[in-house]
Amino acid sequence: MVFPLFKLGGLIIKSMLKPLATGLKIYAKKSPKFHDSSYWLANMYIRAQNGLFKKLNLPYQSKKLTSDEAVDLGVGLIGESFLLTGTGAVLYYEYYRARPASEESKIKFTKLDERLDDIENEVTLLKSHKLDKQYRNKLYN
Secondary structure, three states: OHHHHHHHHHHHHHHHHHHHHHHHHHHHHHOHHHHHHHHHHHHHHHHHHHHHHHHOOOOOOOOOOOHHHHHHHHHHHHHHHHHHHHHHHHHHHHHHHHHHHHHHHHHHHHHHHHHHHHHHHHHHHHHHHHHHHHHHHHHHO
């Protein structure tokens, strides 16, 4: 039951972040500073992708991107990284929110184990006391 609710929550967060990412993309295309950074980011991405393809002996493109193509790719990367960061933050929050419950259950199991050990010790003590009492009764009867 928890997993479908978590998935639904993730979709809601993603749908809330999507318009923000679109707005960020539009701003990045118009802003000269974001324009330069997205151009740089796209070229770094293409270089890394080509290097990886070259190491794996896969076909790759060695052509340089035009300015518009690089900006579009860079803006897309910025938008997707924004969405990934948002959903990653939600996952991080959910992980740490659920974590104390598991520690509490460990403490609870530890206390139960200690209680069980105490009961076992008490039972063995009572058995030995009962045997001692029965042995004394046999001696005196």
